[in-house]
Amino acid sequence: AQKITQTQPGMFVQEKEAVTLDCTYDTSDQSYGLFWYKQPSSGEMIFLIYQGSYDEQNATEGRYSLNFQKARKSANLVISASQLGDSAMYFCAMREGHSARQLTFGSGTQLTVLP
Amino acid sequence: EADIYQTPRYLVIGTGKKITLECSQTMGHDKMYWYQQDPGMELHLIHYSYGVNSTEKGDLSSESTVSRIRTEHFPLTLESARPSHTSQYLCASSIPGLAGDAYTGELFFGEGSRLTVL
Numbered sequence: 304a305q306k307i308t309q310t311q312p313g314m315f316v317q318e319k320e321a322v323t324l325d326c327t328y329d330t331s332d333q334s335y336g337l338f339w340y341k342q343p344s345s346g347e348m349i350f351l352i353y354q355g356s357y358d359e360q361n362a363t364e365g366r367y368s369l370n371f372q373k374a375r376k377s378a379n380l381v382i383s384a385s386q387l388g389d390s391a392m393y394f395c396a397m398r399e400g401h402s403a404r405q406l407t408f409g410s411g412t413q414l415t416v417l418p
Numbered sequence: 419e420a421d422i423y424q425t426p427r428y429l430v431i432g433t434g435k436k437i438t439l440e441c442s443q444t445m446g447h448d449k450m451y452w453y454q455q456d457p458g459m460e461l462h463l464i465h466y467s468y469g470v471n472s473t474e475k476g477d478l479s480s481e482s483t484v485s486r487i488r489t490e491h492f493p494l495t496l497e498s499a500r501p502s503h504t505s506q507y508l509c510a511s512s513i514p515g516l517a518g519d520a521y522t523g524e525l526f527f528g529e530g531s532r533l534t535v536l
Binding site: 392411 | 451458459460461462463476477510524525526527529532
């Protein structure tokens with residue numbers, strides 16, 4: 304079974320609008336971390352935001368916020384006031400448990416911001 | 419700003435050649451990783467290391483090998499490259515987790531090495 308599911312292969316958003324990128328996850332661990340990364344066409348992976356399974360507040364980092372719904376096992380990324388530079392591939396990832404060794408990534412969402 | 423470097427950024431070679439992809443980090447991180455990514459696809463872990471002289475294979479089977487002789491250096495080697503090895507290879511290192519919890523530390527990535535085997 305997929306541990307991280309991103310159901311939107313591609314998304315379009317108008318500049319200055321907000322956009323939500325979906326991510327659902329599957330784990331039986333109580334302790335886990337959820338991450339979002341941005342990958343521009345140049346190929347590097349840029350860390351955006353982190354949410355821990357025990358965090359009661361939704362994480363926020365500037366224009367990025369994470370809509371964490373634990374019961375639904377979803378961790379959607381919200382980008383407010385989209386900019387042309389936000390056009391990129393976005394990956395949701397999870398790290399499980401206290402002996403976690405790696406991040407498991409979803410298949411990604413290609414976001415295109417339209418002028 | 420993460421200090422993790424990969425060379426070469428781009429490499430085009432012929433079948434049968436031996437190649438080494440270099441990865442270095444100056445942050446003193448113990449944990450390092452190699453991921454493989456085909457264009458537009460998810461990342462798959464192929465190797466990881468918890469520290470010097472510690473290396474393990476990841477979830478995706480790979481014919482490559484790695485070594486960790488120094489904390490800052492984690493090179494990946496293909497003894498005989500084939501067209502099926504054409505991919506992007508991303509190196510990463512990880513900060514210690516908060517309060518010792520391993521799951522909280524994010525990965526810092528290098529810029530990647532795009533390998534094309536003809």
